[in-house]
Amino acid sequence: xxxxxxxxxxxxxxxxxALLSACGSNQSxxxxxxxxxxxxxxxxxxxxxxxIKGGDLKVAYQSDSPMKAEWLAGLENDATFAAMASPxxxxxxxxxxxxxxxxxxxxPANISLDDSAKTATITLRKDLKWSDGSQVTAKDYEFTYETxxxxxxxxxxxxxxxxxxxxxxxxxxxxxxxxxGITFPDGENGKVIKIQFKEMTPGMTQSGNGYFLETVTPYxxxxxxxxxxxxxxxxxxxxPLVTGPFKxxxxxxxxxxxxxxxxxxxxxxxxxxxxxxETVSTNKSVAALSSGKYDFINSMVASQYKQVKNLxxxxxxxxQALYISLMYYNLGHYDTKNSINxxxxxxxxxxxxxxxxxAYARNVAEVDNKFSNGLATPANGLIPPIFKQFTSSxxxxxxxxxxxxxxxxxxxxxxxxxxxxxxxxxxxxxxSLVYAARQGDANQETIAQNYIQQWKKIGVKVSLYNGKLMxxxxxxxxxxxxxxxxxxxxxxxxxxxxxxxxQQDLFSAAAPYNIGHFNDPQITNDLNDIDSTxxxxxxxxxxxxxxxxxxxxxxxxVVPTNFSLNYTPVNKRxxxxxxxxxxxxxxxxxxxxxxxxxxx
Numbered sequence: 001x002x003x004x005x006x007x008x009x010x011x012x013x014x015x016x017x018a019l020l021s022a023c024g025s026n027q028s029x030x031x032x033x034x035x036x037x038x039x040x041x042x043x044x045x046x047x048x049x050x051x052i053k054g055g056d057l058k059v060a061y062q063s064d065s066p067m068k069a070e071w072l073a074g075l076e077n078d079a080t081f082a083a084m085a086s087p088x089x090x091x092x093x094x095x096x097x098x099x100x101x102x103x104x105x106x107x108p109a110n111i112s113l114d115d116s117a118k119t120a121t122i123t124l125r126k127d128l129k130w131s132d133g134s135q136v137t138a139k140d141y142e143f144t145y146e147t148x149x150x151x152x153x154x155x156x157x158x159x160x161x162x163x164x165x166x167x168x169x170x171x172x173x174x175x176x177x178x179x180x181g182i183t184f185p186d187g188e189n190g191k192v193i194k195i196q197f198k199e200m201t202p203g204m205t206q207s208g209n210g211y212f213l214e215t216v217t218p219y220x221x222x223x224x225x226x227x228x229x230x231x232x233x234x235x236x237x238x239x240p241l242v243t244g245p246f247k248x249x250x251x252x253x254x255x256x257x258x259x260x261x262x263x264x265x266x267x268x269x270x271x272x273x274x275x276x277x278e279t280v281s282t283n284k285s286v287a288a289l290s291s292g293k294y295d296f297i298n299s300m301v302a303s304q305y306k307q308v309k310n311l312x313x314x315x316x317x318x319x320q321a322l323y324i325s326l327m328y329y330n331l332g333h334y335d336t337k338n339s340i341n342x343x344x345x346x347x348x349x350x351x352x353x354x355x356x357x358x359a360y361a362r363n364v365a366e367v368d369n370k371f372s373n374g375l376a377t378p379a380n381g382l383i384p385p386i387f388k389q390f391t392s393s394x395x396x397x398x399x400x401x402x403x404x405x406x407x408x409x410x411x412x413x414x415x416x417x418x419x420x421x422x423x424x425x426x427x428x429x430x431x432s433l434v435y436a437a438r439q440g441d442a443n444q445e446t447i448a449q450n451y452i453q454q455w456k457k458i459g460v461k462v463s464l465y466n467g468k469l470m471x472x473x474x475x476x477x478x479x480x481x482x483x484x485x486x487x488x489x490x491x492x493x494x495x496x497x498x499x500x501x502x503q504q505d506l507f508s509a510a511a512p513y514n515i516g517h518f519n520d521p522q523i524t525n526d527l528n529d530i531d532s533t534x535x536x537x538x539x540x541x542x543x544x545x546x547x548x549x550x551x552x553x554x555x556x557x558v559v560p561t562n563f564s565l566n567y568t569p570v571n572k573r574x575x576x577x578x579x580x581x582x583x584x585x586x587x588x589x590x591x592x593x594x595x596x597x598x599x600x
Contacts, residue, residue, distance in 0.1 A: 041318025
């Protein structure tokens with residue numbers, strides 16, 4: 001996924017930005033013929049048979065909540081839909097990258113950076129068209145910025161990183177009617193865009209860096225739709241224009257997308273006649289595969305792995321996930337007028353010792369051993385191991401339960417245990433917290449109740465929000481709607497991350513996705529250091545990432561929970577199937593060797 005498509009995931013077992021989903025994306029680059037491994041999994045399936053002409057692919061994304069169709073990258077925030085949109089162009093991403101997520105030429109657009117001039121020049125390919133045959137233009141690229149920076153559109157993607165573009169903050173606040181730092185050397189209907197930055201950053205060569213956008217939006221098609229109506233318009237929900245190898249022929253709200261080849265696609269023509277992409281609930285996924293209903297299912301939860309790993313007719317592929325799950329504490333609110341998080345909530349969690357104690361009390365490793373089938377590991381920090389150049393085993397977090405340390409922290413902080421109730425008190429108030437746990441697979445209730453019991457062991461009284469788990473879409477609305485709610489204390493989040501590991505868009509002072517609303521000068525300095533010119537040195541940048549993770553662990557505004565491996569059961573009739581992040585043409589190259597599902 002790309003930085004501004006950082007996406008909340010529906011479960012803690014699995015959960016892109018464009019989302020680099022488990023089925024490839026038009027945002028990555030050249031096909032790899034190397035036999036790749038992720039843990040014990042093969043990353044690609046090599047079918048000895050050749051693809052037939054045509055064929056109909058049947059795919060599903062596992063979700064217990066309806067998918068929310070929104071084809072504009074600036075307005076989309078649903079991981080399910082972002083994955084389901086990938087055959088149409090990954091929400092219209094325009095850059096190709098190599099397997100390390102570095103930009104390369106040859107995709108829908110090329111990019112050239114000029115450090116001395118502090119500019120980026122983007123050149124769209126001449127044959128890049130929308131699915132109605134109209135040209136993709138420079139204005140289409142600039143219009144994506146409007147949908148994010150103009151508050152009237154209701155996007156939640158505005159960040160400090162984008163404010164680095166000259167004139168974009170003035171446009172965002174209404175001081176300017178146009179974006180002075182984005183110009184069109186060949187005019188709005190041309191193919192060239194120039195972006196003027198205030199400063200250059202070392203991550204700009206990496207997809208998902210967040211300092212400029214990587215998608216286009218069809219301006220001519222949408223210009224007459226009022227900003228307040230754009231997110232719900234049929235033109236962005238059921239009848240969109242796209243740039244990928246397939247186009248949606250039918251979108252069934254909440255359920256499915258039927259794709260057919262896009263005749264105006266600039267690249268290799270698809271082998272398939274159609275793709276049907278559906279959602280499937282967790283409790284129906286295994287039965288659906290057992291009956292041969294789908295060629296593959298994305299985002300299956302870890303608890304189902306043992307049930308599908310030996311299914312006849314299927315090969316299980318895997319990949320390191322661009323993923324982190326974590327625990328949030330509710331510490332403030334989001335000031336929409338000034339686009340800033342304000343850490344002002346009256347809660348015992350403002351105390352670092354309380355946050356650390358609650359973190360040490362969790363038995364994450366025990367939960368993983370019981371429920372993840374080896375696919376999840378306790379996270380020591382906030383940077384997943386797929387970014388090995390930016391991580392270190394020296395980072396120590398809360399991956400090991402330590403009830404003794406948790407109790408000592410609370411004792412030293414003046415929280416005394418009331419032996420009659422079993423809970424701690426201070427200044428006449430009980431240490432009582434509300435846990436906004438989310439629905440997920442069948443184990444989520446058990447896991448939530450387990451953590452509540454662990455917290456009880458250290459004298460912290462925790463109750464579920466309204467006495468039950470929250471439905472995922474309701475949870476997203478509750479957590480991400482400014483200024484934020486004051487009726488919860490702890491929640492769990494899971495993110496499909498950017499392919500550039502800087503976390504400005506997650507935890508900066510201005511980030512709307514900073515759903516705990518902490519605002520700490522030290523963390524701000526750490527994030528800025530990661531993206532500073534000093535970090536053009538790979539050695540310096542790694543050290544900056546390590547310091548940032550150590551500081552975050554110490555302050556415990558958020559607490560890392562798990563890293564993850566994704567797995568995908570793939571029917572053996574598939575040809576050209578890969579989960580390789582370095583593959584750019586999956587949806588053009590994928591085919592089937594038979595019109596019938598493989599059963600052996």
